[in-house]
Amino acid sequence: MRDKVIVITGGFGALARGVREAALAQGARVALIDYAPIPSEFANDPLALGGVDITKFDAAQAAMTKVRDTAGRIDALLNIAGGFVWKPLAEADGATWDRMYEINVKTALNATKAALPHLEAAHGAIVNVGAAAALRAGAGMGAYAASKAGVLKLTESLAEEFKGKVRVNAVLPSIIDTAANRKDMPNADFASWVQPAELANVMLFLASDAASAVTGALVPVTGRV
Numbered sequence: 253m254r255d256k257v258i259v260i261t262g263g264f265g266a267l268a269r270g271v272r273e274a275a276l277a278q279g280a281r282v283a284l285i286d287y288a289p290i291p292s293e294f295a296n297d298p299l300a301l302g303g304v305d306i307t308k309f310d311a312a313q314a315a316m317t318k319v320r321d322t323a324g325r326i327d328a329l330l331n332i333a334g335g336f337v338w339k340p341l342a343e344a345d346g347a348t349w350d351r352m353y354e355i356n357v358k359t360a361l362n363a364t365k366a367a368l369p370h371l372e373a374a375h376g377a378i379v380n381v382g383a384a385a386a387l388r389a390g391a392g393m394g395a396y397a398a399s400k401a402g403v404l405k406l407t408e409s410l411a412e413e414f415k416g417k418v419r420v421n422a423v424l425p426s427i428i429d430t431a432a433n434r435k436d437m438p439n440a441d442f443a444s445w446v447q448p449a450e451l452a453n454v455m456l457f458l459a460s461d462a463a464s465a466v467t468g469a470l471v472p473v474t475g476r477v
Contacts, residue, residue: 253460254279257323259316261285261306261363262333264294266430267381270448271330274456283319283326285363286333298322306333306359312366326370328459331360331380331403338392349395356399360406364420371418377459380407380422384474387424404470411468419467421458425451426477446475 258275260268263284272282283299290302299322306312320326334356339348360380371378382403389397407422414420427433429445454473457463 253456256280256327256459257283257319257325258328258330258459259283259285259319259326259363259367260330260332261359262331263300264288264291264302265332266432267428267448267451268330268332271332271452271455274449274452278456281323283323285315285319306362306366307354309362309365312359312362316363316366316370320370325374326367327374327376329363329367329371329376329378330455330459331363331378333359333363334381336396339395340392341394344395349398352395352399353402356396357402357406360403364406364410368414368418372414375417377419377463378410378421379455379458380420381455382407382422382424382470384424384426384472384477407470408468415467419458419463421463421466421469421471423451423454423458424470424472424474426474444476446473446477450475 253275258280260271260282262268264286275282285301285304287305288302290300294300301315304311304315337348337352364378380403383400385393385397386400386404404422407420411420425446427445428451429442429447434442451473454471
C-alpha cells in the first residue's frame with residue numbers, strides 16, 4: 253500500500269483507527285471522514301475531516317474533492333461508516349429501519365458515488381463493511397441485518413458495473429472486539445471475537461494490488477465466533 257491514498261469513512265471509530273494504523277504501517281496516506289467532530293489527536297491532520305454527514309451526497313462529494321485536492325489522488329475507499337441496533341420487531345418502528353438504511357447503506361452509496369471519478373482515474377478499489385448477520389440474522393437483528401444485506405448487494409452490483417475499472421469487495425465480520433461491544437456484552441467470550449487488526453489486514457489486502465484479480469467478493473471474517 254506504499255504511497256497509496258486511502259479514504260476511510262467512519263474514520264474516528266474503533267475499527268477505522270485500527271485500519272488507519274495498519275495502513276500507515278504499510279506506507280499509505282490515510283484520509284479520515286466522519287460525522288463526529290475532529291478529535292484533538294487529529295486536529296493538525298489536513299486529511300482528517302469531521303462534521304461530514306455522508307448520508308447527504310453533496311457532503312460526501314465535497315469531502316472526496318477536498319481529499320483529492322489535498323492528497324492529489326484517491327486509490328481506495330474503505331466504507332466503515334455505519335451502526336448497529338438490536339430491537340425485536342415489536343420495538344423497532346419505521347424510524348429504526350430507516351435509520352439503519354441511512355447509516356449503513358446510504359453512507360456507502362454516497363461515499364462510493366462521490367469517490368468513483370477519482371477511483372476510476374487510479375484504477376482503485378472499494379472495500380465495504382457488511383456483516384455475517386446479513387447472511388444469517390439472529391432474533392432482534394432484522395433492521396440491522398436487512399441494511400447490511402443491502403450493502404452486500406450494492407457490492408455485487410457495483411463490482412459488475414465497474415469491472416475492469418474499479419474493484420469492489422466487502423468483508424463480513426461477526427463481532428468486532430471494541431470497547432463499545434465489550435460494554436454491551438460484558439459476559440461474552442471476548443477471545444472469540446474478531447480483532448480490529450485482523451479485520452484491517454483483510455480489508456487492506458482487498459484494497460491492495462495483491463488482490464488485483466478479486467472483485468465482487470463477500471469475504472467472511474468471523475474470527476472464532
